[in-house]
Amino acid sequence: MANAENPRAVPGDNKQLLAFVERIERMEEEKAGVQADIKEIYAEAKGNGFNTKVLKKLIAIKKQDADKRAEEEALLELYAKAAGVFL
């Protein structure tokens, strides 16, 4: 039923599928690497006497700030659009 218009997408043995799987796995490895780096930085901060938990909260707040700002801008745009005003 699914994908009736593209016979390749219901593979019996499919290079395309493998290619996608590999690309994704590669990117996920990269992501895991970045994660590990972040972890290391926290460890380093801890080694320099900082309280990791506090540091994390601090960063979380900064992020929340940014998110909130973005949301507000989105709302403003929405209002403007609803009112037919150009920004």
Added chain:
Amino acid sequence: MANAENPRAVPGDNKQLLAFVERIERMEEEKAGVQADIKEIYAEAKGNGFNTKVLKKLIAIKKQDADKRAEEEALLELYAKAAGVFL
């Protein structure tokens, strides 16, 4: 209590703290970028007729520990039987 050995590591005006915050934020942006790339690949796969949900599950299974999975499935069967649920 914390950080008795390093009096500099207190909140307040602190270059070191700022440096750590910035480094972490930079890495988190990078991570977000990689995430976005992954999302794109899935979109591309979808555009080629693949079922994204299934593709994700496949990749998850590849990296999942087989033994743990088997154990949980066995317990689930047990519960299901006890609750009169057909799997």
Added chain:
Amino acid sequence: MANAENPRAVPGDNKQLLAFVERIERMEEEKAGVQADIKEIYAEAKGNGFNTKVLKKLIAIKKQDADKRAEEEALLELYAKAAGVFL
């Protein structure tokens, strides 16, 4: 564009708008309360020796449409075979 038929429905000082906002917020609180209750029941089950994770899965399966599930599993098998992954 929007709301041409009801001039009152514009942002700004608007009792009606506030009323809607409050009603929704009230309901969302209620929802959060129910959520909390569910969480408690799981805790209680856990206290009685049940595996929460498996219990959740059981309940999820009960409400999932059987046909849809079967379809997805079939597709997953297909992909797995094509990708050379053992299930």
Added chain:
Amino acid sequence: MANAENPRAVPGDNKQLLAFVERIERMEEEKAGVQADIKEIYAEAKGNGFNTKVLKKLIAIKKQDADKRAEEEALLELYAKAAGVFL
């Protein structure tokens, strides 16, 4: 291995399990009901000429506000604790 201390929790046929399942399912129905109510309110608002999307964003922002406040308080407590100060 699991739950060795409570033989009832690995049931062959178990009233207790069924009771938990039913309680949870009941609560989830209730939750779904509340969800439906919320949906209805949005529909009503729309019927009164309000832009649903804008309304949602507005509520989201109010919630973010509250969350942010809570986070800030948590951070403050953390600082106070780290500094050995009583609030």
Added chain:
DNA sequence: AACGCATAAGTAAGAC
């Protein structure tokens, strides 16, 4: 009716 977004569920890691 398909797409993308937003919330909610489920899973896994980290702190105490």
Added chain:
DNA sequence: GTCTTACTTATGCGTT
């Protein structure tokens, strides 16, 4: 070892 918190995945909702 438990318990909370963060991240990932999944579902549902509204839109085009």
